Amino acid sequence: MCRNIRTLHNFEPSATTAEVEAAALQYVRKVSGSTKPSQANQEAFDHAVHEIAHITQHLLDSLVTHAPAKNRDEEAAKAKARAAVRYGTA
Numbered sequence: 001m002c003r004n005i006r007t008l009h010n011f012e013p014s015a016t017t018a019e020v021e022a023a024a025l026q027y028v029r030k031v032s033g034s035t036k037p038s039q040a041n042q043e044a045f046d047h048a049v050h051e052i053a054h055i056t057q058h059l060l061d062s063l064v065t066h067a068p069a070k071n072r073d074e075e076a077a078k079a080k081a082r083a084a085v086r087y088g089t090a
Contacts, residue, residue: 009060012069017053020060024053 005023008015028048029035037045083089 009063010065020056021053024049
């Protein structure tokens with residue numbers, strides 16, 4: 001599950017709310033061991049996702065770097081090339 005969490009820092013444009021929430025959801029799924037919680041745990045699950053997304057956004061807003069911002073399209077192309085080599089589809 002955690003393979004879906006992507007680096008969100010130092011990209012131009014910066015990470016969207018949807019990207020931050022998706023990372024928080026993946027984290028909560030991994031920690032809880034459940035991709036879909038029971039009705040009894042749904043509220044706690046949703047609250048955890050909300051809180052983790054909130055604190056993640058604070059973290060991203062606070063981080064400082066002197067490196068140039070990465071381009072999302074270029075990074076996606078690099079990842080696709082690595083996957084092609086890794087899985088033999090090159």
